[in-house]
Amino acid sequence: MTPPSHDTEQPAHPHAEAPRIRPSIGSGRRPARRQPLLASGRHRARRSPQAGRALVLGLVFVGAAVATLIVTYVLITMFTHKQDARQPFVRVVEVDELTTDPEPWGKNWPHQFAGWKSTSGGEFYGGSSAMPQSKLETHPWLKRLYAGYAFSIDYREARGHAYMLYDQGVTERVTQKPQAGACLHCHASMNVLYRRVGLEAMGEEITDEKLAAEFNQPAVIRGFKELSQEPYQEVLAMLYATPDGTPGENEPVFPQAPPGGYTGEYAGEAISEEHAQMLGEAHPVSCIDCHDPETMQIRVTRPGFLLGVAELAAGEGAVPHLPSIQQWRQGSRSEPYDPNELATPQEMRSFVCGQCHVEYYCANRDTLTFPWGKGLSADDAEAYWEEATFPDGTGFYDYQHGETGAEVFKVQHPEFELWSQGIHARSGVSCADCHMPYERKGAMKVSNHNVRSPMENINSACQTCHNVPEAELRARVGAIQSRTMALTERAGEAMTAMLDAIMEAKAGGAGEAELDEVFELQRKAMWRLDYISSENSKGFHADQESARLLAESIDYSRQAQAAALRLRAPAAPSTEALPTEPVQGVTPTEQAPVRSE
Numbered sequence: 001m002t003p004p005s006h007d008t009e010q011p012a013h014p015h016a017e018a019p020r021i022r023p024s025i026g027s028g029r030r031p032a033r034r035q036p037l038l039a040s041g042r043h044r045a046r047r048s049p050q051a052g053r054a055l056v057l058g059l060v061f062v063g064a065a066v067a068t069l070i071v072t073y074v075l076i077t078m079f080t081h082k083q084d085a086r087q088p089f090v091r092v093v094e095v096d097e098l099t100t101d102p103e104p105w106g107k108n109w110p111h112q113f114a115g116w117k118s119t120s121g122g123e124f125y126g127g128s129s130a131m132p133q134s135k136l137e138t139h140p141w142l143k144r145l146y147a148g149y150a151f152s153i154d155y156r157e158a159r160g161h162a163y164m165l166y167d168q169g170v171t172e173r174v175t176q177k178p179q180a181g182a183c184l185h186c187h188a189s190m191n192v193l194y195r196r197v198g199l200e201a202m203g204e205e206i207t208d209e210k211l212a213a214e215f216n217q218p219a220v221i222r223g224f225k226e227l228s229q230e231p232y233q234e235v236l237a238m239l240y241a242t243p244d245g246t247p248g249e250n251e252p253v254f255p256q257a258p259p260g261g262y263t264g265e266y267a268g269e270a271i272s273e274e275h276a277q278m279l280g281e282a283h284p285v286s287c288i289d290c291h292d293p294e295t296m297q298i299r300v301t302r303p304g305f306l307l308g309v310a311e312l313a314a315g316e317g318a319v320p321h322l323p324s325i326q327q328w329r330q331g332s333r334s335e336p337y338d339p340n341e342l343a344t345p346q347e348m349r350s351f352v353c354g355q356c357h358v359e360y361y362c363a364n365r366d367t368l369t370f371p372w373g374k375g376l377s378a379d380d381a382e383a384y385w386e387e388a389t390f391p392d393g394t395g396f397y398d399y400q401h402g403e404t405g406a407e408v409f410k411v412q413h414p415e416f417e418l419w420s421q422g423i424h425a426r427s428g429v430s431c432a433d434c435h436m437p438y439e440r441k442g443a444m445k446v447s448n449h450n451v452r453s454p455m456e457n458i459n460s461a462c463q464t465c466h467n468v469p470e471a472e473l474r475a476r477v478g479a480i481q482s483r484t485m486a487l488t489e490r491a492g493e494a495m496t497a498m499l500d501a502i503m504e505a506k507a508g509g510a511g512e513a514e515l516d517e518v519f520e521l522q523r524k525a526m527w528r529l530d531y532i533s534s535e536n537s538k539g540f541h542a543d544q545e546s547a548r549l550l551a552e553s554i555d556y557s558r559q560a561q562a563a564a565l566r567l568r569a570p571a572a573p574s575t576e577a578l579p580t581e582p583v584q585g586v587t588p589t590e591q592a593p594v595r596s597e
Contacts, residue, residue: 095293098212099245100189102253105287109296111441115449116287117253119160126166126255128262132157141492142533144499145526148402149410150177158536161451162254164188165284169257174232178267180364181235182228186356189286191220191301193235193242198223208243215301224303228367233266233275240280252281290352298348300339302355308370309351313337317375321425322347349430349447354416357431357536361398362412365390376420378531378549382524385409401526404502405512406519411530418535422542429465437461477540484532484539487550491529494557498525501564508568518563525556 092107099105106113135155136142146152154172168174168187184190192211198219199206227235258264259278260271287293289301300306313325314337320326324343339351359381361369371384388396397407419425424434436447437460454461455477458470466473502518528549532539539546566572 095245095288096212097195097215097288097293098192098208098243099293100192100242100283100286100288101244101246101249101281102283102286104245105291105293109287111444111446112287112449117162118450119452120162120254121160124162124254126257128170131167131170132159139489139492139533141496144403144496145492145530145533146410149399150179151410152402153177161285163284165282166254166257169236170261172261172263174267175261175263175265176268178364179232180228180362181230181232182362182364182368183232184235184239185224185228185302185304185362185368187284188236188239189244189283189289190224190239191215191288192244193239194220194223194227194303196223196242197226197238201226211243212245215299217306220301221303221306225367228362229364231267231364233271236282237275237278239282240278242280244281244283246281250279250281252283254284256282285356289355298345298352300343300348300351300355304360304368304370305351305355305358306339308358308360308372309339309354310336311370312372312376315373315375317372317377317380319376319420321420321428346428346430349432349436350416350419350425353431353435357413357415359412359414359417359531361385361396363398376417378414378417378528378545381414381417382409382527401522403499404506404515404519404522406502406515406522408523409527409530411527411534414531414535415537415541418531418537418545419541421545424541434461437464480540480543481538484543484546484550487547487554488529488533491525491550491553491557492533494554494561495525495529498522498557498561498564501561501568505564505567510564510567514567515564518560518567521556521560521563525553525560528553528556 090108093104095104095108102113102116106116133156135157136152142155143152146155150173153176156167156171159167164187168183173179174183195211195216196206198221199210199216201222202219204210204219227238259275260266264271264276266275290298292299300309309325312319313328314333322343324339324347325337328337328342339348343351358370360371369388371381371388374380374384385396390396395407398410399408400406401408416431419431432447434454435451436449437454437457438445439448439460448457448460455474458473462473463470499522502515502522505515505518532546532549532553535541535546
C-alpha cells in the first residue's frame with residue numbers, strides 16, 4: 001500500500017502529536033512552512049496580487065487628496081493673514097490731528113482702545129473716598145523732605161493712566177497752592193491747544209481745518225512755551241474750550257474732575273464763575289499723543305521731550321542704549337536730532353513713555369525743562385541744575401526748604417532716566433516690551449494698551465525672555481524692591497537726623513555763611529533720596545544704581561549732620577595728649593596676641 005503524501009490531510013487523534021517532516025538529506029530544499037489551519041480544517045484563501053495593488057493605490061489616492069486639502073487650507077490661511085497684516089484695521093471713521101477724543105479712534109482700533117480703557121482698573125473710581133493711599137502717611141519722613149513744597153500737603157500712590165488728569169485736578173497741590181500750566185504737559189492731551197496757541201502767536205489764521213491738517217511741530221513747541229508759565233487753572237480752562245474732534249459731544253470716556261477739586265478752590269481761593277462753568281472736554285493722555293492718526297505709527301508729540309532729547313543728542317552724555325543718537329552724533333549735525341525722523345522702532349517704544357515718565361522742572365519761573373544736556377544719570381541731571389539759571393539770572397532751585405531754608409532740587413518721576421542706567425536698557429529691552437507686551441489678536445500682533453506693572457502679566461512681559469518659573473521671577477523682583485525700600489527708609493532716617501542737627505545748629509546761632517557747606521550737603525542728600533523715592537519701580541529699573549544713590553544719600557546726610565553738630569557744639573578738645581600706638585602696618589601683638597611658633 002502506498003504511504004500517504006506529506007501534503008495530504010491525515011485524520012489524527014485530537015491528542016496525537018503532529019508528525020514531524022524531515023527534509024531529505026542532500027535534497028537542497030528548505031522544508032515547506034506549515035500553513036495554519038482554519039476552524040474548518042482548511043487553509044485560508046490567499047489574496048490575489050491585483051487586489052493588493054488596488055488597495056495600495058486607493059490608500060495613496062486618499063492620502064494625496066487629504067494632503068492637498070491640508071496644503072490648500074494652510075496656503076489660504078497664510079494668504080488671509082498676509083492680507084490682514086497689510087490692512088490691520090478697518091477705518092470706520094476718520095480721525096485727524098484734531099481728534100484728541102479717543103472714542104473715534106476706538107472704532108478703528110477697538111483692541112487698543114479696550115486696553116487703554118482698562119487702565120482704570122475695569123471701572124473708574126472717582127470721588128475723595130476713592131483716592132489712593134497717601135504716601136505722606138505711609139512714609140512720614142516725606143513731609144520733612146518736602147517741607148516748604150506742595151508735595152508736603154498731598155502726595156499719593158499712583159493710579160493708572162485713566163486717572164492722570166482727574167487725580168491732578170483734585171490734588172491739594174493744585175487746589176491749595178499756585179501751580180503752572182506746565183503741569184498739564186504730561187497729564188492731558190495738549191497737542192491741539194499747543195498748536196492753536198502757537199499758530200496764533202506766529203500770527204497765522206486759526207481754523208479747525210488748519211488744526212486738523214498736520215501736527216506742525218514748530219507751532220506745537222511755540223504754544224508750549226507760551227503756556228508753560230501761565231496759571232494752571234487758566235490753561236485748564238483753555239483746554240476745555242479747545243475742539244477735540246467730536247463737536248457737540250461732551251461725555252468723555254472717563255469722568256472729569258470737579259472744577260476746583262473737592263473743595264472748589266484753585267491756589268487756595270474759591271473758583272471763579274468762569275471756572276465753575278467750564279464747558280467742553282479735556283482728556284488724559286490719548287491715542288493722538290503717541291500715534292499718527294493717518295498711519296497709526298507711534299510718534300513723540302510732547303514738546304518737553306522733543307527739546308530735551310535734542311539737547312541730549314547735542315551733548316556728550318553716554319547713551320549706549322540709544323543707537324540712533326550715537327549715529328546722529330557721528331553725522332553732520334546740520335539739523336537737530338528729531339526722534340520722529342531718526343529713532344529706531346524699538347527706541348520709539350521707550351521714547352513715547354519717556355515723554356512723561358521723566359525728571360523735569362515744571363514751575364512758573366521758567367519753561368518746562370528736561371535736564372538732559374549732560375546725560376541721563378542722576379549725577380548728570382544734578383550737574384545740569386547746578387549750572388542752570390532762571391531767566392532773571394539767579395541760580396536755579398526748585399524750592400526753599402521749609403525748615404532749614406536751604407535751596408534744594410525737587411525730583412519728579414525719573415523712570416526713563418533710571419531705566420537708562422539698567423541692564424534692560426543695555427540689552428535692548430524697551431519700556432513697552434515689559435509694560436505693554438505684544439499679544440495676538442487674530443492675525444494681528446498688537447501691544448497690550450493696559451499699561452501696568454509687568455508683575456500683573458508675567459507670562460507675556462517677562463517669560464518671553466526669562467525661561468524660568470513665575471514664582472522665581474516674582475522672588476527676584478521682590479528681593480530687589482524690598483532691599484531698595486529698606487535702604488530708602490534708612491536714607492529717610494538719616495535725612496531726618498540731618499535736619500534735626502541743622503535746626504539745632506541754627507538755634508545755637510549758626511549763620512547762613514557758616515551753613516553754606518551744610519546746605520550743599522543737605523541738597524545732595526535730599527536729591528538722591530528723592531530721586532529713588534519718587535521713581536516708581538522701587539529700584540527695579542536699575543537696582544545697583546538705586547543702591548548707589550541711596551548709599552550716597554545716607555553718606556551726605558551723615559556728613560551734614562556731623563558738620564551741623566560741630567557748629568552748635570563746643571569746640572572739640574585736643575587729642576594730642578592721648579596715648580596712641582605708632583602705625584606699624586599690623587596690629588601690635590601686645591594688644592592682640594598671636595600664637596608664636
